[in-house]
Amino acid sequence: MPAQTIRFYERRGLLPQPERGPNGYRDYDESVLARLAFIRSGQAAGLTLVELGSVLDQRREGAVPCAHVQSLLLAKLDEIRARQRELVTMAEELEGLIARSERLDPADCTNTQVCHILASSG
Template identity: 55%
Template sequence: MRIGELAANLDLPTETVRFYERRGLLPAPQRAPNGYRRYDHTATRRLRFIRDAQAAGLTLAEIRRIIDLRESGTVPCRHVDELLTTKLAEVKERQRHLAALEAELNHLLQRSRTLDGAACDDGEVCRILAG
């Protein structure tokens, strides 16, 4: 199939397919006599893998490493497990930070609703945010 068909099948822009080729995530395709790229179904599977890996929070560099491991003959499952474990820990840490931010914002909103704006001192910028 040609690049347009491949991209359409996966709802990707053709430029994304070319980008993945340049980054080495997708092998260079065969070329037809007219110079058009010709892809087989392995390209579809690879692009789905890339999309799924990105949905799991993996970076393109991490995805490239997984592909490199597979292409070198190493089963990347242990490496992927370690990556996902790290990603999950990062997500949990971000959730803790976001929960703290949410609590602070709620506190500030409650405070803002009890303050009289007319009572602000000229030297203050905003009493809501002044601790």
């Protein structure tokens, strides 16, 4: 993982500020590595850094955040399903425009239209 990403997570409070060795280099322990793996897994599941921060906040407060994680994942799944429905509608609209394009003759496009495929069909 790039150092810039780790510094960004530190600034956002997702990672604690690391101890420094005698040479001035940051010294990360196993808990930071586990937290980095958690962040990567959460992002792979579609969670935002803000959402992951809320999970880490609960853990810092001593709570077991499993119920919170489950609610975040359920909300994310609802968002994805809504987006899938939007994409199906968009695909149907595109299929209609493609079918329209196959029926239209480019020679019939007027100078006032940019493209009669996308012109209002109403």
